[in-house]
Amino acid sequence: MEGKKKFSLFSAVLSVICVVFVAEAAAPVAAIGNSQFFWWLFLLLAFLLPYGLISSELGTAYIGDGGIYDWVTKAFGHRWGARVSWYYWINFPLWLASLAVMTPGLMETITGFKLAPWAGIAIELVFIWLIIWISFYPVSDSIWILNGAAVIKMLLALLVGGLGLYVAFTKGMANDMSFSSLLPSFDLNSLSYVSVIIFNLLGFEVICTFAGDMENPKKQIPQSIIAAGLVIAAIYIFSAFGIGVAIPVHKISTSSGMMDSFKLLTGTGTGWFIIAMAFLFLLTLFGNMISWSLGVNNTASYAAENGDMPKFFARRSKSKDMPVGAAVANGLVASLVVVLAPILPNQDLFWAFFSLNLVMFLLSYVPVFPAFYRLRKIDPDTPRPFKVGGKDGFLKLMVILPMILIVISLIFTALPLAFDAETLTAKLPITIGSLIFIGLGELIILVKKIKD
Structure with a gap:
């Protein structure tokens, strides 16, 4: 459309940072302890590097709204494409719910008022449906939100890292x-928490679904992935080091890690600085959900248009041509989850929902890596503006190593590998929930009779 806003390279880099950098996942990683630094460095090399290169090649060779669904469908057929689109979509409302349950606590910190349970649920629903409403509009209309959230995320990470170093140097x-x-x-x-680091490094392919809003996607996609990957890696390690040297591991909470870090580092839970950090952190949650909703909804809608998701997901707005069906479905599922949350067993709701989101999200990526290798073999004639170099053995290593890491992460996140009461209480809901959502995906394939 003439006159349509376009992404600059700078906006594309900030959008990747907004999508990939996940401030709320800092706590579970910090809970690993000092060995988190080994895992960060190891996974940056063994996972982020091959994943970023593969995403750059596939994203510039197969430009469109389908993203990873398109790649897997072209490589392995519609059954696997349907599975990927389902896992990729269902993770989002679960993640949205996990962040929604954090918002009442943030509002209490900002306002200083203790909220009644019904008021907390109302705030959670407002958070969910505000995200849904914004996702009815094109990504280029929300670019100021994505850019702003990216800058705020980097600011928070640098602040917590710098404050941590100051506390460590002055107090030991x-x-x-x-x-x-x-x-x-x-x-x-x-x-169990290593999967969170991998989660923190995923999302580069979302920028590929923004190709229609870019000035020159074949150049901007690999440039933004590489530049943002380097920035994100540096920020993650700096903030992780700051938290690790200043806060005892046993004091880190999985439910509100970034804010807990600021409170522990400053020695207070009130005051203008904590209020400001809570407000900024809340803004990053909006930015993260908006950036992901745009990519996830486009992928789900595209899959539905190709017969691999329910028809409702294919509904698009007439005025903006946006995937409103997928967006509304997100809101309905997330709302149901937060409304039912109070009757669930007493546990860390953020971590429970976030873990289930993790499992579904990681499952959607398992076929992506072999799809890259297979498309090289069966579709060599498609132009690849960015092509991963190396011999066949190197390409196989780039496919196998990330896949193994994802599968290991899935096992440790979803399955109760110990049988004491505490482990079973924490893990069984995740195991059961994962099986239910996997079963629903297979049911959709069966009902729609998807054929390759």
Whole structure:
């Protein structure tokens, strides 16, 4: 359309940062302890590097709204495309619900008022449907939100990292920082949280679904992925180091890590600084959900248009041509989850919903890596403006290593590998929920009789 707003390279880089950098996931990673630094460095090389290169090649070779659904469908057929689109979509309302349950606590910090349970649920629903409403409009209309959220995320991460270093230098190290403490820990607790680091490194392919809003997508996609990947890696490690040297591991909460970090580092839960940080953190949650909704909704709608998702997901607005069906479905599922949350067993609701979101999200990526290799073999003639170099053995390594890491993460996140009461209470809901959502996906395939 003539006169339509377009992404600049700078906006594309900030959008990738907004999508990929996840401030609210800082706490579960910090809960690993000092071995988190090993896992960050290892996964940056073993996962982020091959994933970023593969996303750049596929995203510039197969430009369109389908994203990873398109790649997997072209490689393995519609059944696998349907599975990927389902896992990719269902993770979003679960993630939206996990962030919604954080909002009442943030509002209490900002306002200083204790909220009644009904008021907390009302705020959660407002958060959900405000995200849905904004997602009815094109990404280029929301570029100021994405850019602003990216800048705020980086500011918060740099603040918590810098404040952590200041506290460590003035008051001493909070944790043992000997060489042995930095070595990887392979206990069940630590390995359960490694999946969060992988989650923190996913999302580059979302920028590929914004191709229609870019000035030059074939150049901007790989440039934005590479530039943003380097910035994100540096910020993650800096903020993680700041938290790790200043806050005892046992004090880190999985439910509100960034805000808990600021409160512990400053020694207070009130005051203008904490209120400002809570407000900025709330804005980042909006930015994260808006950026992801635009990519997820486009993918789900595209899959529905190709017969691989329910027809409702294919509904688009007449005025803006936006995937309103997928957006409304997000709102309905997320709303149902937060309304039912009070009757669930007493537990960390953020981590429960977030873990289930993690499982579904990671499942959607399992076929992406072999799809890259297969498309090289069966579709060599498609132009690849950005092409991963290397011999066949190197390409296989880039496919196999990330896949193995995802599968291991899935096992440790979803399955109760110990059978004590505490582990079963925490893990069984995630296992059961994962099986239910996987079953629903297979039911959709069966009912729609999707054929390759």
